[in-house]
Amino acid sequence: MTMKDIPHDGPPRTDPIQSATFSNPVNAEIRRAAATGIYDIRGGGAKRRVPHFDDLLFLGASVSRYPLEGYRERCDTNVTLGTRFAKKPIELDIPITIAGMSFGALSGPAKEALGRGASAAGTSTTTGDGGMTPEERGHSTKLVYQYLPSRYGMNPDDLRKADAIEVVVGQGAKPGGGGMLLGQKISDRVAEMRNLPKGIDQRSACRHPDWTGPDDLEIKILELREITAWEKPIYVKVGGTRPYYDTALAVKAGADVVVLDGMQGGTAATQDVFIEHVGLPTLACIRPAVQALQDLGMHREVQLIVSGGIRTGADVAKAMALGADAVAIGTAALVAIGDNDPKWEEEYRKLGSTTGAYDDWHEGQDPAGITTQDPQLEARLDPVDAGRHLRNYLNVMTLEAQTIARACGHNNLRNLEPEDLCALTIEAAAMARVPLAGTDWYPGKAGF
Amino acid sequence: MQTYDLESGDLRCLNASLHAQAEATNQTAWEVVNPRGSHAIAVGLDAPIEVNVKGSTGYYCAGMNKQATVHIHGSAGPGVAENMMSGTVIVDGDASQYAGATGNGGTLVIKGNASSRCGISMKGIDIVVHGDVGHMSAFMAQSGNLVVCGDAGDALGDSIYEARLFVRGSVKSLGADCVEKEMRPEHIELLRDLLARGGCDAKPEEFKRYGSARQLYNFKIDNAY
Ligand SMILES: Cc1cc2nc3c(=O)[nH]c(=O)nc-3n(C[C@H](O)[C@H](O)[C@H](O)COP(=O)(O)O)c2cc1C
Numbered sequence: 001m002t003m004k005d006i007p008h009d010g011p012p013r014t015d016p017i018q019s020a021t022f023s024n025p026v027n028a029e030i031r032r033a034a035a036t037g038i039y040d041i042r043g044g045g046a047k048r049r050v051p052h053f054d055d056l057l058f059l060g061a062s063v064s065r066y067p068l069e070g071y072r073e074r075c076d077t078n079v080t081l082g083t084r085f086a087k088k089p090i091e092l093d094i095p096i097t098i099a100g101m102s103f104g105a106l107s108g109p110a111k112e113a114l115g116r117g118a119s120a121a122g123t124s125t126t127t128g129d130g131g132m133t134p135e136e137r138g139h140s141t142k143l144v145y146q147y148l149p150s151r152y153g154m155n156p157d158d159l160r161k162a163d164a165i166e167v168v169v170g171q172g173a174k175p176g177g178g179g180m181l182l183g184q185k186i187s188d189r190v191a192e193m194r195n196l197p198k199g200i201d202q203r204s205a206c207r208h209p210d211w212t213g214p215d216d217l218e219i220k221i222l223e224l225r226e227i228t229a230w231e232k233p234i235y236v237k238v239g240g241t242r243p244y245y246d247t248a249l250a251v252k253a254g255a256d257v258v259v260l261d262g263m264q265g266g267t268a269a270t271q272d273v274f275i276e277h278v279g280l281p282t283l284a285c286i287r288p289a290v291q292a293l294q295d296l297g298m299h300r301e302v303q304l305i306v307s308g309g310i311r312t313g314a315d316v317a318k319a320m321a322l323g324a325d326a327v328a329i330g331t332a333a334l335v336a337i338g339d340n341d342p343k344w345e346e347e348y349r350k351l352g353s354t355t356g357a358y359d360d361w362h363e364g365q366d367p368a369g370i371t372t373q374d375p376q377l378e379a380r381l382d383p384v385d386a387g388r389h390l391r392n393y394l395n396v397m398t399l400e401a402q403t404i405a406r407a408c409g410h411n412n413l414r415n416l417e418p419e420d421l422c423a424l425t426i427e428a429a430a431m432a433r434v435p436l437a438g439t440d441w442y443p444g445k446a447g448f
Numbered sequence: 449m450q451t452y453d454l455e456s457g458d459l460r461c462l463n464a465s466l467h468a469q470a471e472a473t474n475q476t477a478w479e480v481v482n483p484r485g486s487h488a489i490a491v492g493l494d495a496p497i498e499v500n501v502k503g504s505t506g507y508y509c510a511g512m513n514k515q516a517t518v519h520i521h522g523s524a525g526p527g528v529a530e531n532m533m534s535g536t537v538i539v540d541g542d543a544s545q546y547a548g549a550t551g552n553g554g555t556l557v558i559k560g561n562a563s564s565r566c567g568i569s570m571k572g573i574d575i576v577v578h579g580d581v582g583h584m585s586a587f588m589a590q591s592g593n594l595v596v597c598g599d600a601g602d603a604l605g606d607s608i609y610e611a612r613l614f615v616r617g618s619v620k621s622l623g624a625d626c627v628e629k630e631m632r633p634e635h636i637e638l639l640r641d642l643l644a645r646g647g648c649d650a651k652p653e654e655f656k657r658y659g660s661a662r663q664l665y666n667f668k669i670d671n672a673y
Contacts, residue, residue, distance in 0.1 A: 196609060
């Protein structure tokens with residue numbers, strides 16, 4: 001609105017100016033905090049704009065590089081994880097895995113849908129902070145079992161049933177923070193699996209109870225290998241904070257695979273301040289991690305899985321061009337199976353939100369039946385149909401990534417390389433260590 | 449009885465042999481000599497066998513134990529009997545940090561003292577310590593019983609859920625949300641049984657009981673930390 005819209009007598013006045021610092025959303029949050037006295041908890045990842053894969057472009061083929069034929073020529077997508085120590089590495093048809101999300105945070109049908117979709121697309125899915133359910137084991141041909149600080153539901157039988165073990169040190173949405181699952185979602189079954197009283201607001205520990213630091217981690221990994229006869233690949237998952245050192249230390253501790261999760265990575269629930277203000281953007285994590293692997297002579301020997309804001313085949317291709325062996329998706333998989341679907345708009349409104357912005361996943365009232373334990377709501381999600389959607393989406397992402405790889409002249413997604421990329425912004429150029437578009441320069445490049 | 453020498457044999461072979469013992473094995477008695485502080489000795493066992501470790505162990509001895517009895521004739525390094533499911537683990541000497549961490553079941557007996565974070569995140573295990581326990585013991589303890597015949601260090605039972613803590617001596621300080629609770633006849637009975645299983649001749653009447661005030665169970669303004 002401008003002043004001329006407000007009728008008044010007298011000389012012209014200055015237009016009212018909104019503050020960029022004290023914007024309406026900022027002030028609304030101040031008022032909310034003042035009224036309630038407690039921080040905002042929500043699900044999802046960082047919502048602010050940070051440098052991301054969108055700030056990179058592929059160069060494509062040219063005189064010096066020739067492309068592969070779009071549909072005819074072979075472009076492999078398979079990846080093997082856990083080749084360093086595990087007797088039984090995991091073979092995946094596509095380099096896109098489903099990230100760890102707990103039964104508890106997600107409904108039973110949602111977990112089943114993830115298992116079905118991932119299995120149909122030839123990839124793995126992952127348990128979460130709440131243990132392994134027989135349903136998800138049954139519906140996932142390849143299942144990664146998370147070993148978390150809370151150790152909810154942890155037991156040697158499930159450990160041996162897993163195809164790989166992921167030691168979770170941190171998550172990109174909240175590096176340094178533990179999980180939380182609010183009382184509305186602690187149903188009888190969730191309470192029993194976690195050995196907790198029903199209906200409490202559950203906090204999970206932020207630190208492992210029986211090890212601290214890389215030297216201990218090495219011994220912890222030894223123990224897990226001994227229990228499982230050195231069969232399973234052992235992943236170490238870290239939030240994006242000090243990717244060079246965390247990767248180097250995970251390798252030193254004996255990891256087969258490093259999982260690196262940037263700040264856009266989703267969570268089921270944590271403080272908004274944590275999500276938005278702690279950790280590095282995914283784009284800023286990859287090169288330092290790859291550098292650490294290269295410095296140790298371990299690139300491709302120890303596989304790197306990158307997650308946090310992966311949405312398209314272009315994102316997959318970009319992460320791999322920067323040196324990742326595979327990616328993991330959380331939020332995108334939930335959207336594929338029906339999260340934030342416009343068909344629930346009326347119900348999102350009733351919950352004080354709107355399609356695309358709904359993030360009160362911790363409250364357990366998800367109209368789409370995904371982030372809930374309410375039997376009526378979860379019955380809305382058909383796991384077979386939702387699984388099919390996920391499979392389709394994974395297939396599309398794979399085809400997209402292949403399209404790009406072929407255009408860049410590669411017969412395997414893994415052959416994508418930083419030289420295939422340029423950056424649209426100086427920030428992205430610095431983080432990805434690829435030249436700013438139209439130049440041969442990026443910040444920090446030697447010789448300038 | 450089978451004897452395994454960790455000086456000449458390697459850890460993988462030892463654990464593989466112990467894992468190969470089926471439910472109905474008749475080779476129930478094992479002796480491990482020269483443990484020399486090795487890590488991950490006798491982890492992931494799942495048969496009703498008895499393993500006597502003749503000396504001190506490193507990290508995670510008897511981790512994730514099911515059914516077996518593991519007797520350490522020495523002291524135990526960090527995380528002894530971590531995540532135990534069932535069976536019995538006995539430490540003749542002292543135990544380092546995180547003894548019995550996240551244990552789901554079975555009995556852990558420590559005849560000496562236990563260091564800090566004994567019973568951290570315990571989920572159903574019973575732990576009997578003849579001596580003292582260090583700071584932050586039973587942190588976030590979910591269920592099961594921790595019996596301390598000596599004294600407890602700082603912040604006992606911080607952020608505790610439903611585990612029961614019994615201490616005979618002094619408690620340096622209680623952690624957040626941990627309070628002294630009434631010793632009712634059923635607790636005396638429970639403790640009598642725990643002490644008997646732990647081979648301890650202390651009298652249940654000499655103990656005090658501690659547990660959760662349940663004030664941190666829901667996020668409230670005053671709990672937001
Ligand atoms: C609903 C939900 C639950 C999650 N639960 C866990 C968990 O239990 N353990 C874990 O390591 N990460 C968990 N995460 C994080 C994911 O594993 C992954 O790091 C993240 O979702 C990747 O980023 P993206 O969501 O942008 O794809 C969760 C994420 C979501 C969205």
